[in-house]
């Protein structure tokens with residue numbers, strides 16, 4: 001990570017780390033599916049510790065579970081000073097990726113083989129998050145959130161922004 005990636009505090013901007021997370025998740029999903037996968041949502045993204053300019057990032061991604069056409073990918077980001085030193089776990093994220101066919105429509109994904117205890121634990125976590133997504137949609141409505149932009153027609157420039 002270089003100075004170009006830094007925020008005003010001199011730490012690496014969260015958006016730069018999100019890009020790495022998204023790329024790793026897309027790669028893991030595509031390798032499992034054998035097709036292009038797009039990001040449908042980020043279920044959780046936690047910045048546990050800052051990343052500093054000069055740190056090397058180690059980004060690991062694994063498919064935790066698959067649905068019919070979607071995959072949940074867990075991503076772990078660690079940072080290490082460029083000249084060595086302790087490796088710190090800085091970021092954890094869970095993303096839902098959707099596999100697409102050649103027409104850009106959701107396509108079925110092959111099942112996930114789960115053989116180790118760690119894989120079983122990750123799959124369980126993914127299923128809980130999927131259930132929580134379903135419950136959230138039932139309580140709040142569909143995947144489409146209310147637009148967060150001001151209504152251009154009201155002239156005030158404020159709008160409700162979908163937030164109470």
Ligand SMILES: CC(C)(COP(=O)(O)OP(=O)(O)OC[C@H]1O[C@@H](n2cnc3c(N)ncnc32)[C@H](O)[C@@H]1OP(=O)(O)O)[C@@H](O)C(=O)NCCC(=O)NCCS
Pocket residue numbers: 037038039040041066067068069070071096098106133143
């Ligand atoms: C993601 C996308 C393909 C889903 O299309 P869709 O017509 O809503 O698809 P479906 O309703 O058939 O759902 C397909 C799967 O995606 C899941 N899904 C769709 N939208 C989702 C969301 N916002 N969050 C989590 N999962 C979602 C569904 O649960 C379903 O999973 P399953 O087949 O495993 O049960 C579509 O919304 C899209 O193209 N979004 C833009 C993606 C993009 O540009 N990403 C950024 C760049 S990679």
